[in-house]
Amino acid sequence: MPGRPGDGLPGHGDGVVGSWREIGATGLGLDLSRPETIAAAAADVPPLDHLVITASHQHPNTLRDFDVAAAVTAVTTKLVGYTEAVRVLSGRFTPAASVVLSGGLAKERPYPGSTVITTFTSAITGLVKTLAVELAPHRVNALHPGLVGDSPRWRDADLGPQAGRTPIGRLVTMAEIADATDFLLGNGGMNGHDLFVDGGFLTR
Secondary structure (H helix, E strand, O other): OOOOOOOOOHHHOOOEEEEOOOOOOOOOOOOOOOHHHHHHHOOOOOOEEEEEEOOOOOOOOOOOOOOHHHHHHHHHHHHHHHHHHHHHHHHHEEEEEEEEEEOOHHHOOOOOOOHHHHHHHHHHHHHHHHHHHHOOOOEEEEEEEOOEOOOOOOOOOOOHHHHHOOOOOOOEOHHHHHHHHHHHHHOOOOOOOEEEEOOOHHHO
């Protein structure tokens, strides 16, 4: 999504691409679960000042009813898809370009059915560190949000118990996630880091 005045993105005019599993931005459609298609889909991407990649695979997959196909799709999307998207799009980076990859709190707080989610989210930490080395001097960081109470996914859900366990007394908001992303993209000293935006949930 290209930066626009007042949109909260670095410089309010820098070129930023956000890539979702099947929803592209800047006219780009990427299916991160099919990494072999990414290079062709990204062939016409213009120069990039920043790259933000997020894909949500938060469906529990218990060992009792383990869904191998769903697990393969989730891991492929988060690890191979993320990596291939960065590899392909890094050729369009401007000199000060940076990358933010999305993770999640399951990295630090597993729950029943989160084996696959916790595993690939933990692996994003390693991915960020290796990409920060391989893409240097471009910066690469990860953002790990808590439940985002006003997001379309959770807006109508009963999240009172989760809010009650969050020290700030509520869930984080989409605006706070956007602001944290803005910080990671714009702060030249942030590189190879995991940033948790969870209202202190992990302290409980």
